[in-house]
Amino acid sequence: MSKRNTTTTHMERDVLVLNFTDETCLNDSRTNLPNWHFIHANSLDCAYKILEQHSCYVAIALVGHSHQQAVLKAVKQLSASQDSLLWLALFRDGDNLLDNISYCFTDYFLDYHHLPVDWARLDHTLGHIYGMAQLKLRSKLGTAASKANSICFGESKEMQQLKETLDKVACTDETILIGGETGTGKGLCAQYIHSLSPRRNGPFITVNCGALPPTLIHSELFGHEKGAFTGANKQYIGRIERAHKGTLFLDEIGDLSLELQINLLHFLEENYIERIGGNQTTEVDCRIIFATHVNLENAIEEGLFREDLYYRINIIQLEIPSLRNHINDIPLLANDCLTKLTPPNHQFSFSDQALEAMEAYSWPGNIRELKNRIQRAIIMCESDIITEQDLGISLPKKTDSSSDVIDLVKHRSEIDTELILAAIRNNGYNISAAARELNISRTTFYRLIKKCKIKL
Numbered sequence: 001m002s003k004r005n006t007t008t009t010h011m012e013r014d015v016l017v018l019n020f021t022d023e024t025c026l027n028d029s030r031t032n033l034p035n036w037h038f039i040h041a042n043s044l045d046c047a048y049k050i051l052e053q054h055s056c057y058v059a060i061a062l063v064g065h066s067h068q069q070a071v072l073k074a075v076k077q078l079s080a081s082q083d084s085l086l087w088l089a090l091f092r093d094g095d096n097l098l099d100n101i102s103y104c105f106t107d108y109f110l111d112y113h114h115l116p117v118d119w120a121r122l123d124h125t126l127g128h129i130y131g132m133a134q135l136k137l138r139s140k141l142g143t144a145a146s147k148a149n150s151i152c153f154g155e156s157k158e159m160q161q162l163k164e165t166l167d168k169v170a171c172t173d174e175t176i177l178i179g180g181e182t183g184t185g186k187g188l189c190a191q192y193i194h195s196l197s198p199r200r201n202g203p204f205i206t207v208n209c210g211a212l213p214p215t216l217i218h219s220e221l222f223g224h225e226k227g228a229f230t231g232a233n234k235q236y237i238g239r240i241e242r243a244h245k246g247t248l249f250l251d252e253i254g255d256l257s258l259e260l261q262i263n264l265l266h267f268l269e270e271n272y273i274e275r276i277g278g279n280q281t282t283e284v285d286c287r288i289i290f291a292t293h294v295n296l297e298n299a300i301e302e303g304l305f306r307e308d309l310y311y312r313i314n315i316i317q318l319e320i321p322s323l324r325n326h327i328n329d330i331p332l333l334a335n336d337c338l339t340k341l342t343p344p345n346h347q348f349s350f351s352d353q354a355l356e357a358m359e360a361y362s363w364p365g366n367i368r369e370l371k372n373r374i375q376r377a378i379i380m381c382e383s384d385i386i387t388e389q390d391l392g393i394s395l396p397k398k399t400d401s402s403s404d405v406i407d408l409v410k411h412r413s414e415i416d417t418e419l420i421l422a423a424i425r426n427n428g429y430n431i432s433a434a435a436r437e438l439n440i441s442r443t444t445f446y447r448l449i450k451k452c453k454i455k456l
């Protein structure tokens with residue numbers, strides 16, 4: 001790693017130079033480019049260290065015949081760990097190198113130059129790449145933060161307490177376990193925590209352990225080396241590794257197989273992962289947020305979840321309330337959804353009966369269901385007033401309280417059955433697509449099919 005021996009000006013921007021060759025170009029004293037400070041890395045480890053210590057948005061890879069594949073591999077790994085870093089290739093040995101790597105060139109590089117360096121042109125290109133990197137970073141932060149900002153907390157005691165807790169835990173780096181029924185906003189809360197945490201500029205990587213097929217999940221989480229198994233025709237960086245310096249959100253952790261629970265426990269204890277078919281370990285520094293809709297203590301009793309893993313992840317536990325437990329937030333939440341979902345140049349409001357029906361309904365699918373019903377109502381309604389029929393829920397019948405309970409349970413199951421059957425039909429009996437349409441995981445979808453006794 002090069003040492004800086006010139007005085008730093010405010011204009012100077014750090015550029016990582018990945019140089020596995022013996023070429024000595026781009027030394028600070030010889031460049032005459034006052035805006036750029038070149039920091040040389042002659043190995044992948046050294047490059048990682050530089051990225052930890054400096055804010056580099058632009059990187060140059062020196063590409064020569066001798067180390068071509070090693071350089072490409074390093075660029076790929078560094079890009080996976082910091083996707084706001086943009087690359088320029090500097091070719092040492094003429095044009096034919098570009099032919100060799102043209103199949104993947106645009107995956108990693110924005111532009112290329114040749115040696116000897118044309119300084120004026122390099123200055124111009126680096127400025128361009130730096131601007132692109134800033135735009136990319138801004139849009140990435142914008143998307144993550146705007147999603148997290150889209151949470152509507154409501155005014156109930158339950159939701160205000162939740163907000164207080166989220167604000168508190170966001171400042172720590174502790175592992176968090178979020179519980180709550182499907183659709184209560186566990187994923188959104190995880191994003192909210194990340195967006196307020198010291199890791200907010202790092203990646204937020206989500207893995208839905210219930211949605212990935214068992215054959216894929218190991219490699220999705222831990223990655224694999226080329227040739228690790230049939231079909232592994234290139235190296236794959238797993239999602240844990242991609243969360244380096246950021247937050248990893250492991251959703252539906254209760255659906256992870258016992259075998260993978262062991263691997264996960266090892267990772268949590270050692271902070272190292274080993275890609276499938278690999279023979280070296282990679283250190284990953286990330287915060288982990290787990291979410292589950294199943295009661296993990298019951299899962300332990302049923303032999304489906306490891307007790308040691310449970311104690312390792314259960315450091316700070318949060319429970320998101322079901323919508324029926326903060327029903328007084330319905331008017332606020334429903335109007336918030338309506339505002340967000342209304343197309344431009346339209347205006348809708350709820351009839352008094354629609355609000356009454358929403359407050360009386362049991363919301364098995366929680367805020368997700370509320371959002372979906374309002375989305376459907378916007379399409380179905382024939383005026384600018386949304387009624388309870390547009391929402392597909394009816395006002396509760398005025399009967400004695402015991403028959404009310406029976407009615408609600410029956411009604412809930414009827415609505416679930418109706419929504420599931422429609423989604424299955426709409427998607428030509430493709431279960432994954434049907435689950436996607438309802439915005440729930442395949443596991444949840446199968447659970448509902450079983451619960452509603454639907455025969456496929």
Ligand SMILES: Nc1ncnc2c1ncn2[C@@H]1O[C@H](COP(=O)(O)OP(=O)(O)OP(=O)(O)O)[C@@H](O)[C@H]1O
Pocket residue numbers: 150151152153180181182183184185186187188189251291293367368371439440441444
């Ligand atoms: N408090 C909230 N304010 C606004 N939107 C919300 C809120 N909670 C949930 N949502 C919306 O409801 C939908 C479901 O949220 P999310 O996926 O976070 O729920 P979940 O609990 O993780 O569900 P699952 O357990 O099925 O994965 C999303 O579209 C989300 O934007």
